Amino acid sequence: MKRKEKIVLVVIFLLSFLLRVWQVGSYPPLLWDEAALGYNAYSILHTGRDEYGKFMPLIFKSFGDYKPGLYVYLAMPFVWLFGLTPLAVRLPSIIFGAFMPLGLYFLVRQLWDDERLASWSAVVLAFLPAAIHFSRGAWEVNIMTGFLLLGSWFLLRKPKHWSWGLASFLLALLTYQGAKLLVPLLLLFFVWLYGRSPLRGKLKIKKTTWLFSGVIVAAMAGWYLLSFSGPARNRLRVMSLFSYHRPSKATQAILQEDGLTHKNWHFYVFHGEWLAFTRAFADRYLNYFSPRFLAFAGDWTDPRHSAPYFGFIGHLNFLLMIIGLAFFLARPHPRREYLPLYWFLVAPLPAALSRDIISGVRSLPIIIPVSIFIGWGIKAITDWRPLFAWKKIFAWLKYGVLGLLFFLDFFYWSDLYFVHMVKRRPKDWLYGYRAAMKYVIKHKNRSQQVFFTNFYGQPYIYYLFYSHYPPAKYQKQAHLQANKFGDVGRVNKIDNLYFCSLDKGTLHNCQNCLLLFADDEILRSGIDKDKQIFSQMTPLGKINHQVLFYAYQTGQKLK
Numbered sequence: 001m002k003r004k005e006k007i008v009l010v011v012i013f014l015l016s017f018l019l020r021v022w023q024v025g026s027y028p029p030l031l032w033d034e035a036a037l038g039y040n041a042y043s044i045l046h047t048g049r050d051e052y053g054k055f056m057p058l059i060f061k062s063f064g065d066y067k068p069g070l071y072v073y074l075a076m077p078f079v080w081l082f083g084l085t086p087l088a089v090r091l092p093s094i095i096f097g098a099f100m101p102l103g104l105y106f107l108v109r110q111l112w113d114d115e116r117l118a119s120w121s122a123v124v125l126a127f128l129p130a131a132i133h134f135s136r137g138a139w140e141v142n143i144m145t146g147f148l149l150l151g152s153w154f155l156l157r158k159p160k161h162w163s164w165g166l167a168s169f170l171l172a173l174l175t176y177q178g179a180k181l182l183v184p185l186l187l188l189f190f191v192w193l194y195g196r197s198p199l200r201g202k203l204k205i206k207k208t209t210w211l212f213s214g215v216i217v218a219a220m221a222g223w224y225l226l227s228f229s230g231p232a233r234n235r236l237r238v239m240s241l242f243s244y245h246r247p248s249k250a251t252q253a254i255l256q257e258d259g260l261t262h263k264n265w266h267f268y269v270f271h272g273e274w275l276a277f278t279r280a281f282a283d284r285y286l287n288y289f290s291p292r293f294l295a296f297a298g299d300w301t302d303p304r305h306s307a308p309y310f311g312f313i314g315h316l317n318f319l320l321m322i323i324g325l326a327f328f329l330a331r332p333h334p335r336r337e338y339l340p341l342y343w344f345l346v347a348p349l350p351a352a353l354s355r356d357i358i359s360g361v362r363s364l365p366i367i368i369p370v371s372i373f374i375g376w377g378i379k380a381i382t383d384w385r386p387l388f389a390w391k392k393i394f395a396w397l398k399y400g401v402l403g404l405l406f407f408l409d410f411f412y413w414s415d416l417y418f419v420h421m422v423k424r425r426p427k428d429w430l431y432g433y434r435a436a437m438k439y440v441i442k443h444k445n446r447s448q449q450v451f452f453t454n455f456y457g458q459p460y461i462y463y464l465f466y467s468h469y470p471p472a473k474y475q476k477q478a479h480l481q482a483n484k485f486g487d488v489g490r491v492n493k494i495d496n497l498y499f500c501s502l503d504k505g506t507l508h509n510c511q512n513c514l515l516l517f518a519d520d521e522i523l524r525s526g527i528d529k530d531k532q533i534f535s536q537m538t539p540l541g542k543i544n545h546q547v548l549f550y551a552y553q554t555g556q557k558l559k
């Protein structure tokens with residue numbers, strides 16, 4: 001590798017790391033899953049067991065969503081070094097996110113041996129809005145994407161590296177639920193690549209490689225058996241599109257419209273469940289290639305998955321991706337070079353087969369082929385040579401205009417992300433939990449009972465996280481009340497702290513109690529209209545003229 005090439009990679013890494021680590025300890029607010037990953041890492045460090053007392057599990061029960069556990073183990077060294085803090089929990093994702101542009105650089109060099117294309121693709125991934133967004137939080141999908149990238153690079157190399165590629169795919173399986181579908185789909189590409197290759201007879205594969213690969217494949221099979229058995233399969237059942245069927249009322253309405261009293265061949269052909277499923281799947285799948293998702297709105301169903309008023313990759317990147325795709329498809333390629341196109345087409349499948357109409361987090365792996373096609377678009381523009389004079393001036397003008405447009409688009413996204421994203425929807429971002437829990441930790445011993453609202457979901461994990469609650473002590477009382485629909489459950493009590501819904505009646509039925517209300521509960525119960533009581537409440541978690549929590553002590557006022 002040339003010295004200039006090394007310098008470029010170091011600069012890309014440093015910029016990528018700084019964008020992901022800047023103010024990450026305080027922004028964005030810590031989410032439920034991040035707190036759960038951090039506390040379980042803290043629990044294993046101190047006791048060797050998760051929050052429920054299970055010894056070194058591969059799958060963590062957590063809220064009843066049964067998380068693949070590799071992220072917990074990756075976070076443990078940082079929790080040990082820096083304590084149980086948001087920064088420590090997020091560092092594995094930050095580091096993976098910072099290294100991914102370098103991984104993409106080597107993947108592109110492996111595919112085309114084009115230094116400029118590899119550099120453009122790496123720079124794009126370093127500054128891509130979705131890549132930064134999901135690297136700045138403890139998102140397991142970000143780690144999974146890094147392992148898929150690393151595994152693909154190994155599998156494109158010599159046969160002696162294939163076992164390392166399979167090992168990387170195994171680690172991806174241990175990280176995030178979506179890998180259960182993406183890993184076999186990507187492996188199918190490599191089976192197609194090498195299984196029908198004219199070089200397959202010349203490939204010399206050592207016995208140790210076969211043995212190591214066989215062990216990894218067996219481990220993968222064991223992981224699938226573990227994931228699809230017992231309570232761990234509940235998450236798949238709840239989230240899968242296959243679990244949601246047409247309501248009986250809708251079926252009866254169709255039968256009435258057709259003048260039928262029972263289902264016949266006409267119903268099954270034109271209104272069957274298979275058609276409803278196909279329509280729902282196609283609607284979801286095509287959403288991930290739409291300008292609305294990629295350029296203008298991002299994940300429009302969940303504000304936590306993208307900055308407001310901005311697409312998953314952004315406006316300019318979307319145009320460059322279209323140009324890059326056109327140039328990529330305009331020329332023939334050897335089999336191996338179709339990996340980005342294949343990845344681009346299969347990446348949304350785990351998300352499209354889930355119940356949600358759109359999901360930015362489940363579709364994150366699409367950023368790898370998207371960055372490559374944007375790199376193709378930049379290369380196509382910068383390689384264009386006009387048939388007129390002043391070619392050198394025009395070449396500098398191309399770079400100048402392209403750089404200016406990149407800067408403006410990225411600056412616009414940065415403003416939306418760092419200034420407006422949380423302020424616009426603080427409740428969706430669970431803003432205020434830290435302030436509310438710090439208040440509870442400070443005053444809980446002055447009250448016989450503490451009642452904390454569960455309006456925003458999973459308050460218990462924030463209490464464990466911010467109080468650094470002794471894991472051995474919690475394991476003795478940990479109890480998750482299961483959700484009757486199979487979705488995530490809830491914890492109702494830790495010591496004298498109760499997590500429940502609150503209303504105006506709670507104020508009068510509890511003596512010497514500390515109550516933490518959600519803003520919505522205050523408004524719905526009309527407590528804000530009782531000036532005598534409302535004036536004694538302590539507002540917590542104030543942002544952009546909104547207060548998310550209110551504290552009230554019955555019998556006395558706390559300061």
